[in-house]
Amino acid sequence: MTRRVVVIGAGIGGLCSAIRLAQDGWKVTIVEARSSVGGLASGFELEGFRFDTGPYVLLDRPGLEWAFGRLGIDPNLHLQLERISHVYQVDDGSALPVSIHDSFEKTAAELDARWPGCGIHYRRFIERTSSTYGRLQPLQWKSRPGILDVVRSGAVQDIPFVLQSLGSVFRSSRLPESVVQALGIWTHVAGQLADKAPSPLALVTSVIHQVGACYPKGGIGTIPEVLFEKAVEEGVEFRFSTKVSRIRCVKNKVIGVAIEAETLSADAIVSNVGLASYLSLLDENGQAALPNRTRNYFNRLPLQSPGICAYLAVKGKPNPPYLRFRLRNELDGCRLLVTPGVIDPSLEKNGWFPARLIAPMGHARAETGGELGQRDFLHRVVETESWWRELFDEVRVLRTRIPNEWGGQFNLYHQSMNPVMTSRFMLSGRIAHRSPWIRNLYHSGSATHPGQWVSFCAVSGILAADQLLKDARDGR
Ligand SMILES: Cc1cc2nc3c(=O)[nH]c(=O)nc-3n(C[C@H](O)[C@H](O)[C@H](O)COP(=O)(O)OP(=O)(O)OC[C@H]3O[C@@H](n4cnc5c(N)ncnc54)[C@H](O)[C@@H]3O)c2cc1C
Numbered sequence: 001m002t003r004r005v006v007v008i009g010a011g012i013g014g015l016c017s018a019i020r021l022a023q024d025g026w027k028v029t030i031v032e033a034r035s036s037v038g039g040l041a042s043g044f045e046l047e048g049f050r051f052d053t054g055p056y057v058l059l060d061r062p063g064l065e066w067a068f069g070r071l072g073i074d075p076n077l078h079l080q081l082e083r084i085s086h087v088y089q090v091d092d093g094s095a096l097p098v099s100i101h102d103s104f105e106k107t108a109a110e111l112d113a114r115w116p117g118c119g120i121h122y123r124r125f126i127e128r129t130s131s132t133y134g135r136l137q138p139l140q141w142k143s144r145p146g147i148l149d150v151v152r153s154g155a156v157q158d159i160p161f162v163l164q165s166l167g168s169v170f171r172s173s174r175l176p177e178s179v180v181q182a183l184g185i186w187t188h189v190a191g192q193l194a195d196k197a198p199s200p201l202a203l204v205t206s207v208i209h210q211v212g213a214c215y216p217k218g219g220i221g222t223i224p225e226v227l228f229e230k231a232v233e234e235g236v237e238f239r240f241s242t243k244v245s246r247i248r249c250v251k252n253k254v255i256g257v258a259i260e261a262e263t264l265s266a267d268a269i270v271s272n273v274g275l276a277s278y279l280s281l282l283d284e285n286g287q288a289a290l291p292n293r294t295r296n297y298f299n300r301l302p303l304q305s306p307g308i309c310a311y312l313a314v315k316g317k318p319n320p321p322y323l324r325f326r327l328r329n330e331l332d333g334c335r336l337l338v339t340p341g342v343i344d345p346s347l348e349k350n351g352w353f354p355a356r357l358i359a360p361m362g363h364a365r366a367e368t369g370g371e372l373g374q375r376d377f378l379h380r381v382v383e384t385e386s387w388w389r390e391l392f393d394e395v396r397v398l399r400t401r402i403p404n405e406w407g408g409q410f411n412l413y414h415q416s417m418n419p420v421m422t423s424r425f426m427l428s429g430r431i432a433h434r435s436p437w438i439r440n441l442y443h444s445g446s447a448t449h450p451g452q453w454v455s456f457c458a459v460s461g462i463l464a465a466d467q468l469l470k471d472a473r474d475g476r
Pocket residue numbers: 008009010011012013014031032033034037038039040041053054055056057058059242243244245272273306309358409410411412417444445446447452453454455457
């Protein structure tokens with residue numbers, strides 16, 4: 001008998017799970033609150049320019065290729081992934097900005113010219129982190145890697161590294177403070193301090209030098225589009241503009257989802273909506289099956305806000321780098337200017353290019369300040385800070401988003417894209433792909449994987465579906 005699964009949410013994780021399950025013969029329905037797929041990774045058009053909603057760079061091409069491979073999609077055929085040459089620079093206001101290029105040699109030579117002797121420390125750091133990355137990478141493709149997996153991948157020697165914080169990895173690097181700030185920029189983007197951040201973020205620069213930071217022609221939004229086409233081809237049914245209001249359970253087992261006045265029955269559910277699945281969607285039977293300790297733990301997790309964002313049209317061809325980070329003080333976080341015209345000059349329209357200004361905002365700060373505080377912050381970044389405006393002849397702000405708008409438009413739990421990825425959270429484990437408390441409930445997406453990137457969400461979609469298929473085969 002054909003078995004039926006409902007997937008809640010057509011983000012990257014939900015799409016990947018849906019395709020995988022449909023390919024195994026399941027009848028799959030995706031219920032999506034928005035009118036299109038992709039969630040935070042979707043693209044949209046404004047005044048003839050195509051923008052990415054959230055993501056701006058792919059830092060884990062192997063992960064995306066692994067997930068696409070499992071779905072029978074050839075990424076090279078469907079996505080024109082381009083390696084970015086001058087990836088980013090970080091200006092911490094102290095002196096010249098620090099640049100990270102695709103080329104290791106170029107990056108090291110620039111650092112050495114500025115801090116004589118720094119090149120050798122940089123080489124050692126990259127060599128060390130490259131080997132660690134090589135051993136840890138296959139573990140990302142396991143749902144819950146056990147000690148045997150760690151032994152098999154040769155990563156036993158990396159256990160001390162994984163147990164450290166990002167801050168302590170950097171302290172042992174002997175690199176100048178400005179370089180450390182530049183290498184650790186990804187933790188600032190997440191609005192997090194290096195001493196709380198997980199050590200694997202230290203691997204990003206070696207990945208950039210090895211496999212490259214990539215950008216698909218047409219934008220990151222092309223990724224969910226390719227997945228959508230594949231899902232349709234595999235017979236996945238979509239219910240757009242439909243919000244799941246409850247996950248229905250009998251005792252501790254899912255039986256379907258409530259949408260509008262109807263219940264869609266299902267043998268299993270894959271939820272792509274993170275903490276909301278447990279904290280706002282489970283009905284009273286499901287709630288009764290969730291241990292109080294777990295509910296309290298989930299309720300206390302620090303959340304990550306999507307921050308503020310301005311979608312821009314800028315006049316004048318943007319110069320490299322592709323990403324310009326401006327580090328402020330600890331309280332005020334950082335800013336990021338994204339200029340896709342650097343990678344794809346064909347984006348030009350009558351001398352104008354699309355660009356984006358992003359500033360992280362702590363979740364607690366956004367919640368406490370409310371809409372007024374969020375608008376205030378947006379105004380300060382967009383209207384009063386001049387460093388980014390000075391790069392162009394003219395600037396037009398086409399659209400802005402504050403955390404409350406992200407939350408409303410993308411159906412985010414407490415206006416948050418996911419729980420903050422602290423080293424403690426990474427080690428204690430994110431939301432499990434298979435619910436330990438509710439039978440036949442599975443999870444995919446950014447809250448389930450040790451990392452929130454698009455590629456990780458894709459991998460998580462496969463892992464959640466694989467777990468479900470294995471359980472079904474085992475008669476669990
Ligand atoms: C500003 C910003 C910058 C980022 N930069 C990068 C980057 O450079 N590189 C990178 O790799 N990643 C980046 N990310 C992260 C990445 O975009 C996300 O982690 C990823 O897209 C999340 O995918 P997901 O599968 O978890 O689903 P989501 O995108 O969260 O999608 C979930 C879907 O579920 C739907 N939904 C929610 N509740 C319900 C309900 N009750 N019923 C029905 N549907 C529902 C939503 O409408 C949504 O479509 C960025 C994110 C942001 C916000």
